[in-house]
Amino acid sequence: MAPLAHARYCDEIVGLTDALRAAVGAGDLDAAVPTCPEWTLRDLAIHVGRAHRWAGEIVRTRATEELPDEQVPAFAPEGDDPAVLDAWLADGAAGTAAALRDAGPAEKVWSWYGRDRSTGFWARRMAIETVVHLADAALTAKVPYTMAPDLAADTIDEWLDIVAYAQAEGDPEAAELRGEGRSLHLHATDVPDAEWLVEFGADGFTWRHAHGKATVALRGPLTDLMLVFNRRLAPDSDRVEVLGDAELLDFWLARSSFG
Incomplete structure (x- = not known):
């Protein structure tokens, strides 16, 4: 599966933020986020808004080095008014999407991901x-969460690439994702050909889209697979099925929890 079109990512930044704003508006801003327990719902919203504005400013200025927070305009909302927070989220997403649309996907800018230092990286x-x-916000506010299948699949792809990059860069947790003769298979039950095979070797792991017998398999609807893989849904949830060595799946989740 190839990454989605640049324009689609730009549209999704705005559309998904609208959905996040709705979830935040339906919840208690002081409630703890179950999947990020050190944050309240307000903290979560500010984190997302800051990420958008930071990335948008990198793109807008064509930054070639990491941008300090203090150089990002309106890096936090003013005061505690929920309406101000909502407008700040909307403005940040719209501004970032506009900067990305103006730049296109191929401009060179700084990123922490050494395999792709482009404006297209930041859109994705x-x-x-x-x-x-958005899943964190929906869970906290107890509102439904749905995701387009191609975007859910792309979320899994991107995370596998990030974990592989972290391993190559010497991250101590990702470095442990090795060991010959073991493998992990993700199989979506509601989307044809949405499958991933992660194979561990002596020097690390590789992944590809494939069907195959594995040491452990995780089966379920595609969005739920994505949520498990991003540690937003427990693997023992009745929404998914784990077949084989469940400890290997736990091993993966525990060592791909950085960031």
């Missing part, structure tokens, strides 16, 4: 950042 990253944190 900010859309998927919002995919995952």
